[in-house]
Amino acid sequence: MGNLREELQVVNETVVLEISRDRMLGVIEFQEPLNGGKVLSVHDIKKELQKKGIVSGILEDVIAELVKSKKYRYKYIIAKGEQAEDGKDGVLKLNFDKEEIKHLRPKEKEDGTVDFRELSAVRNVKTGDLLATKTMATMGKNGFNVLGQTIKAKKGKEARLPKGKNTHASEDGLSLYASVDGKLEYDGHNVYVNTVYTLNGDLDSGTGNIDFLGNVIITGSVKSGFTIKAVGSVEVKGSVEEATIMAGGDIFLSYGIQGGNKGKLVAGGNIIAKFIQNTTVEAGGDVITEAIMHSNVSAGNMIKVESGKGLIVGGSVSATSLILARNIGSPMGTVTCVQIGVPPSTYEKFKALEKQIAEENSNLRKIEKSIQFLCLKSQASLDPQKQAMLRKLLDAQGPLKETVEALQHEYRELANTLRDVQDGMIKISDTIHPGVKVTIGSTIKYIDDSQVHCTIRRTEGEIVIGS
The missing domain is CATH 1.10.287 (Helix Hairpins)
Incomplete structure (x- = not known):
């Protein structure tokens, strides 16, 4: 009888619980009941889990199904932890092509050919232009393991707004704008807007034409066929050949211009040059130089050619109020026109x-x-x-x-x-030669004999030469 009782001993259903090495999984294995032993309920299973320390990520639906139907000596995942979701890094988006700024590229024409004079050496921006934007980094989401321990998420790394000189951030700190008009520059770390564009060297096929919203400084020369356009002033420390320079402000030429009848200078302000030869010149203010030779020059105020040779010869010069020169014309009778008055374009306007x-x-x-x-x-x-x-x-x-x-x-x-x-006048500190045509307003006078140290005015409708 004793042996029979041992053989018929009731054994209840039991479980074996395991926790994965990373504590992210809880695994259950059921041991079958014997001799009418008791089957575990949902409550019983949860109690066993708690004893094992498995308190988070419990798969309730899996437990419910296992109570109804299961395989013995088979391992089921009964709990799952949740990995932390690290925050996303903030993203910086530049509103320009940084490679285009670093490397000069010739402009492609409609026919597919390229113009090596147009190399996009300057990327202009205007006040208020959007330069860069960034998105904020996110905090991320913490995770947990089956033991209920928190797995901390890493916050995303904030993107840095590359604020450089003459730029400003928006109130929310997410956008970068230009504070001035000028040249966009990027050094890989910061974005700048430079109001002065300095070219260290010559303006030639290696740099291409310049079109800039600020001031331009060329430390070398400007070669034939190239153009500078600047909203501000332009300074060239070398020579200028058959080129075009247009400035909203002043133009300064340390070594003058040899225009070859193709060169052109246009300034909203003054034009100051060592000499001007075979060039068309238009200045809103004064033209100051040591010599004007075979050129067409007009000034909104005065023309001053007193230092150095102080020579005006050939071509035509026109000023609104005053022309000062040492010598006008030449002993050989070179045809030279000097005019006090406004440019024809002003009359037309x-x-x-x-x-x-x-x-x-x-x-x-x-x-x-x-x-x-x-x-x-x-x-x-x-x-x-x-x-x-x-x-x-x-x-x-x-x-x-x-x-x-x-x-x-x-x-x-x-x-x-x-x-x-x-009220305008022409003043000659040395000599005005025959062959010079003088125009003041609508009155014209031709110089037939050399005159020295003289002043030319219009009085009562006549041009008068005085001392």
Whole structure:
């Protein structure tokens, strides 16, 4: 009987629990009950898990299924930890091609050929232009293992906004903008906007043309066929050949320009050069040089050629108020034209303004006449179409009046400039030679005999040479 009881001993269902080495998995294996032993319930299984220390990531649905049906001596995953999700790094996005800034590339034409004068040496930006943006790093999400221990996530690394000189960040710190107009530069660490573009060397096929929103300094020479355009001033420390230089400010040429009848200088301010030869020159202010030879030169104020040779010979020079020179013309009678007055373009602008004012006044009178006609009637009696027409006419009247007033103001300023021409003069500290044509305003005089140490003015409609 004793042996029979031992053989029929009741054995309840049991489990063997394991935890993976990284503590991220809990594994359960069921041992079958014997002789009508008790089967574990959901509660029993959870209690066993707790005893083992498995408290997190318990797979409730798996337990529920295992209570209903299971294989014995088979391992089931009963709990899973959750890996930490590290935060994402912030991302910096440059609003320009950094390789394009580093390496000059010729401009491709429509026919597929390239222009090696256009090498995009300068990337211009304007105030307020977006230079770079960044996204914020994220915190990440902590994980846990089956023992309930926290696995800390690593926060993403913040991207650095590459704030350099003449740039500013937005209020939220996510965007970088240009604070000034100028040349965009990037050194791999910071973004800068430089208001001065300095070319250390010659402007030639190795650099290409320059078009810049600030000031330009060339330490070498400017070779034939190339162009500099600058919103600010331009300084060239070497020579200038058959090139074009256009500046919103001043132009400074340490060694002058030999233009070969193709060179051109245009400045909103002054032009100062060692010499000017075979070149077309236009300055909004003064032209100051030691010699003007066979060139067409106009200045919005005065032309001063007193130091060095102090020579004006060949071509034509024109200033609004004053021409100062040591010598004008040559003993050989070289045809040379000097003029006190405004450039022909100014006369053309004056006439064009006159015509435009007349046209705009005519349009204004037509609008006022139509408004007056419609207002004679009660607005209540106007049909919707005429009411719409009246509103349209009234909307147009104000801006047109403002346009006419602005044009009249510009017209009066030009008229004053043209009247001031009468007060201009030409002063020669040495000699003016035969062959020189002098024009002051609309009056012309040809120099037949050499005159020394003299001043030329217009008096009572006649050009007079005095001492």
